[in-house]
Amino acid sequence: MLESGRQLSARFALVRRLGCGGSGEVWLARDRVANEDVALKVLSPKWTRHASAIAALEREYAILSALRHPNVLRVHGVYRTAELVWIAMEYAGGGDLSRLRGRPASEILPLLVPIASALVYLHAQGVVHRDVKPTNVLLMADGTPKLADYDAASRIGVRLEQGARGSPFSMSPQHLNGEAPDPGDDVYALGATLYELLSGYPPFYPDGRPDQVRFEKPAELPATVPTGVAHLITRMLAKASAERPAMDKVESELKTLANESESERTTAPTIRVEPPSVRAPGAHGEPLRSEWRRSTASASVSAHDLRREGFRRGLMAAALGVGVLAVLFVFFALPRWVDNRQPPVQAQTAQASTPLPETEREAEANKEIDFAALARAKQEAEDLRAPLMERLEKLRDQALDVWGGAPAQEVADLIAAADREMEAREYPTAVERLQAAAPLLDQLEQRAGEVLKEQLAAGSTALAEGRSADARNAFELAAKIDPDDAAAAAGLKRASTLDSVLELLANAERLEKEERMQDALDHYRKALALDAEMKRAADGIARVQARLAGDAFASAMARGFSALAAADHDAARRAFQEAGKIRPNAPEVAQALRQIEQEERTNVIGTKLRAAQTLESQERWADALKEYRAVLALDSTVAAAHEGVARVSPRAALDEQLELYLTQPERLFSQPVRAAARESLARAKAVQNPGPTLQKQIETLGEWLARAEVPVSVPLQSDNLTQVTIYKVGSLGTFEQRSLELVPGRYTLVGTRPGYRDVRRQIDVFPGATIEPIVIRCEDRI
Numbered sequence: 015m016l017e018s019g020r021q022l023s024a025r026f027a028l029v030r031r032l033g034c035g036g037s038g039e040v041w042l043a044r045d046r047v048a049n050e051d052v053a054l055k056v057l058s059p060k061w062t063r064h065a066s067a068i069a070a071l072e073r074e075y076a077i078l079s080a081l082r083h084p085n086v087l088r089v090h091g092v093y094r095t096a097e098l099v100w101i102a103m104e105y106a107g108g109g110d111l112s113r114l115r116g117r118p119a120s121e122i123l124p125l126l127v128p129i130a131s132a133l134v135y136l137h138a139q140g141v142v143h144r145d146v147k148p149t150n151v152l153l154m155a156d157g158t159p160k161l162a163d164y165d166a167a168s169r170i171g172v173r174l175e176q177g178a179r180g181s182p183f184s185m186s187p188q189h190l191n192g193e194a195p196d197p198g199d200d201v202y203a204l205g206a207t208l209y210e211l212l213s214g215y216p217p218f219y220p221d222g223r224p225d226q227v228r229f230e231k232p233a234e235l236p237a238t239v240p241t242g243v244a245h246l247i248t249r250m251l252a253k254a255s256a257e258r259p260a261m262d263k264v265e266s267e268l269k270t271l272a273n274e275s276e277s278e279r280t281t282a283p284t285i286r287v288e289p290p291s292v293r294a295p296g297a298h299g300e301p302l303r304s305e306w307r308r309s310t311a312s313a314s315v316s317a318h319d320l321r322r323e324g325f326r327r328g329l330m331a332a333a334l335g336v337g338v339l340a341v342l343f344v345f346f347a348l349p350r351w352v353d354n355r356q357p358p359v360q361a362q363t364a365q366a367s368t369p370l371p372e373t374e375r376e377a378e379a380n381k382e383i384d385f386a387a388l389a390r391a392k393q394e395a396e397d398l399r400a401p402l403m404e405r406l407e408k409l410r411d412q413a414l415d416v417w418g419g420a421p422a423q424e425v426a427d428l429i430a431a432a433d434r435e436m437e438a439r440e441y442p443t444a445v446e447r448l449q450a451a452a453p454l455l456d457q458l459e460q461r462a463g464e465v466l467k468e469q470l471a472a473g474s475t476a477l478a479e480g481r482s483a484d485a486r487n488a489f490e491l492a493a494k495i496d497p498d499d500a501a502a503a504a505g506l507k508r509a510s511t512l513d514s515v516l517e518l519l520a521n522a523e524r525l526e527k528e529e530r531m532q533d534a535l536d537h538y539r540k541a542l543a544l545d546a547e548m549k550r551a552a553d554g555i556a557r558v559q560a561r562l563a564g565d566a567f568a569s570a571m572a573r574g575f576s577a578l579a580a581a582d583h584d585a586a587r588r589a590f591q592e593a594g595k596i597r598p599n600a601p602e603v604a605q606a607l608r609q610i611e612q613e614e615r616t617n618v619i620g621t622k623l624r625a626a627q628t629l630e631s632q633e634r635w636a637d638a639l640k641e642y643r644a645v646l647a648l649d650s651t652v653a654a655a656h657e658g659v660a661r662v663s664p665r666a667a668l669d670e671q672l673e674l675y676l677t678q679p680e681r682l683f684s685q686p687v688r689a690a691a692r693e694s695l696a697r698a699k700a701v702q703n704p705g706p707t708l709q710k711q712i713e714t715l716g717e718w719l720a721r722a723e724v725p726v727s728v729p730l731q732s733d734n735l736t737q738v739t740i741y742k743v744g745s746l747g748t749f750e751q752r753s754l755e756l757v758p759g760r761y762t763l764v765g766t767r768p769g770y771r772d773v774r775r776q777i778d779v780f781p782g783a784t785i786e787p788i789v790i791r792c793e794d795r796i
Contacts, residue, residue: 016041016056023095026054026102034401037061037070042105045090051107052090056100060459065498068099074164075101077141085132087152087162106160108153111207112393115148116214119243123272125151125159126208130265132161133200137261140170142195145180146203148210168195183216187228187253198255201264205250212239217251220437228253242271391441395432398448402429405455409462413494417465418458425454466495466502473505480516485509504547511544519550531558567596574606583610619645619652626658633707635666668697672711675718682722683759683779691719721781725755728779729787736765736773736792751787767792 016039020028029042029051038058045052061067071092078089090102114122129151136143143150145166152162166179171194180189186202189195209232210216217232232251235244246267252258259267406414406425414422428451435444473488486509492502522537535558542551574589587610594603626641642658649655671694674681681687698704698712730752732738738746741762746752758781765773770792777788 022054022056022098022100023093026052026093028054033397037067037404038100043102045102048090051105052102053105054100054102056098059097062097062099063498064496070165071099071101074167077164077167078103081136081139081141083132083135085128085158085160086135087160103162104160106152106162107155108157110153111148111151111159111211115211117211118238118275119212119240119271120275122208122211123243123268123275125153126204126211127265127268127272128159129161130204130261130268133197133204134261134265136161136167137170137197137200141167142170142197143167143200144189144195144203145184146200147181147184147207147216151207170195170197181216182222182224182227183210183219185227186255188255190224190227196255197261198258201250201258201261202252202255204261204264205247205258208243208247209235209251212236212243212247220433240271240275242267242274246271388439388441391445392436392439395436395441395444395448398445398452399429399432399436402448402451402455405459409455409458411494412462412496413491414458416491416494417461421454421458421461425451425458428454462495466492466499469495470499470501470505473502473509477505477508477512480512482509482512485512508545508547515541515545515548515551518544519548519554522551522554526554526558531562534558535562563596567593567600570596571602571606578606578610578613581613583614586610615648619648619655622648623652623654623658626655626662630658630662633665633669633705635662635669638662639666665701668694668701669708669711672698672708672715676711676714679718679722680778682718683757685759688719688722691715695719722758724781725757726779726781726783726785727753728756728777728785729753730763731787731789732765733791733793736767736770736790738790739764739766763788763790765790765792770795 016028016031018028018030022028022043025047026043026045029044032040032042032053034040038056038061041054041056043052043054044050055071057067057071075089075092078087079091087106088104090104092099092101111122111125114125129146133143133146143161143164143166145163146161150161150163152160154160173192173194180203182190184203184206186199189199189202206217213233213235216222218226218230235247239247246259246264249257249259250264406429409418409422418425428447432444432447432451435441435447469488469492473485473492476482476485476488485505489502489505489509492499493506496502518537518541522534522541525531525534525537535555538551538554538558541548542555545551570589570593574586574593577583577585577589587607590603590606590610594600594607597603622641622645626638626645629635629638629641639659639662642655642662645652645655646659675687675691675694682691695712695715698708698715701708704712730738730746730749732749732752734748734750737748740746740754741764743754743756743761746754756779758779760776760778763775763777765775771794773790773792773794775788775790777785779785
């Protein structure tokens with residue numbers, strides 16, 4: 015429920031409601047971001063779930079947002095919350111042109127010239143407004159007119175699915191016939207707007223029947239309308255679109271006529287304006303006015319004239335002898351209060367000097383007619399009727415005549431009675447009837463949702479019971495109530511195929527009893543393809559497939575065990591997996607697959623044990639150890655693998671140590687390494703029944719150790735001044751030449767001499783090698 019002060023998002027705060035209609039409300043709001051007043055067109059919550067209503071609002075924004083013209087109402091954007099959708103637009107605080115009905119051409123024409131300019135711009139953009147009327151021309155606070163309400167607008171030549179929309183009094187014959195939008199529609203509507211503003215009522219008022227618009231001419235305009243203006247309006251209201259002037263031509267002529275009417279108004283002498291005769295629309299004479307305007311001239315009017323016209327202020331003026339009358343232009347007339355037969359002017363003049371008796375003057379005073387109040391009542395009635403009719407038509411589109419019952423008839427009777435009251439100018443009574451119809455429409459709109467649920471339930475029941483005609487009727491009504499309801503559309507589709515589905519099901523069940531399972535399955539599947547929600551079909555498919563699957567399962571299991579017996583594990587696995595697809599999670603399948611895995615594991619273990627034993631015989635101890643450990647990874651309980659690991663592990667470690675000495679013999683030049691190598695050699699010699707590989711390793715390592723312990727002669731040269739020292743051997747003192755016997759290995763020689771930088775030399779002594787003299791002297795003075 016919208017109310018003043020409510021926040022629509024963080025940006026907009028509602029101030030007051032400006033109007034309402036069947037699809038929503040228009041509110042004055044404060045835009046906190048732009049710091050200005052805006053108008054919000056808020057879609058009714060009940061329409062926010064209708065994609066077509068939101069699409070219409072978005073289409074209106076799409077059209078408006080692309081337009082840039084000083085006389086086209088600016089739009090700010092479309093906004094949404096979880097519950098509401100609205101469009102924000104420029105706020106026009108000066109009301110609309112409907113309040114200017116009955117004003118002279120000199121006041122009306124200057125306001126419509128900019129509107130014609132805006133329409134020329136729209137047509138150039140490929141857009142037709144299609145709902146030009148006084149209430150859709152808004153006035154800004156400074157009096158600038160703006161063309162608003164693009165709900166019915168469309169692209170030129172593009173038909174709208176919802177058909178003709180707009181005011182029946184401003185629709186062209188082509189618009190009423192549902193033809194594609196054309197700029198001529200706006201020319202006609204602007205002509206109708208001119209007609210209404212200058213005469214006080216629209217063409218063909220109050221009926222506005224389509225046949226009148228198509229074939230009849232509207233009533234003559236009042237004589238006060240300038241001839242040029244009347245001629246332009248006649249051409250704009252031509253029945254054929256081709257006979258109407260183009261909008262740019264209309265704009266040009268309106269400018270000329272506006273200038274002429276302004277010139278005539280400023281140069282015309284002041285004349286006395288008599289009160290207009292009150293008449294029904296369509297009669298000749300002065301039109302009805304929507305408000306009073308005080309005349310600029312004073313006139314002496316007789317008491318009898320005032321009595322005849324029903325103006326109490328005139329009588330009082332005559333009684334006082336003042337002779338000043340405020341001439342007010344009346345928007346409408348109530349024939350039952352005014353004598354339509356007016357005496358000749360001469361008789362009025364003759365009786366003007368005859369004063370009324372006191373009692374008659376008092377009675378006349380009590381009969382005062384409040385024309386302004388009646389004008390407001392007429393406007394209120396018109397404002398009430400339009401949204402009510404819009405709501406009623408939407409309900410009729412939702413098949414109201416089928417489910418509405420007495421409340422629907424009562425609403426129709428109230429609106430019809432209101433129309434009769436408005437035709438008889440009984441506007442207050444019409445307002446009462448229209449106000450009484452509003453809550454009934456509220457109830458019917460609420461009832462529509464309830465009927466929708468009832469029909470969906472009835473349709474579902476009829477489907478379950480096989481009553482296709484009843485199901486179709488229920489879902490068709492539900493689809494009319496809400497064309498976007500997915501359940502109604504789905505139900506209607508199911509109802510259309512129900513008879514065919516039931517026939518297929520009957521044949522399927524017969525075939526199933528005859529043990530023709532595959533044929534029965536085909537019929538069940540066809541039925542389910544036509545109606546995916548038919549439970550009988552789904553159950554039949556499951557039942558027949560289970561029967562077929564049982565036979566196929568047994569066959570697949572038999573093939574699997576046969577292949578397993580033949581040690582064809584791949585074939586067995588394929589057969590068992592096929593059986594698993596037929597009957598998922600069957601324990602027999604899982605057990606058979608585990609049996610295959612166990613046999614395959616046993617085969618792998620045997621293969622690896624044989625490979626390990628072969629590697630042992632080849633003295634490839636590390637590879638044999640790897641195979642034994644792989645067996646234990648498959649099955650930790652295999653005793654042969656455990657024994658193999660225990661047997662091979664020390665030989666693999668010994669082999670690794672021996673190979674290290676043999677592949678890197680220079681390591682043996684180190685005394686600690688030679689000591690460790692002797693220990694490894696001792697362990698190798700202690701192995702019983704060594705193979706050829708081990709024997710070769712023992713022999714080679716023994717030779718290397720023997721050679722590593724034979725000293726090698728190392729010649730040295732110095733200058734007899736440098737003190738020479740060999741690390742881990744000792745100091746050699748000073749000398750010029752000297753020879754030492756050193757066992758193979760790596761040695762570091764250091765020379766020192768006072769006042770000179772030390773020298774350092776590193777030498778490698780290899781077994782049996784001839785070494786060149788090693789020179790070590792301190793020659794670099796500090």
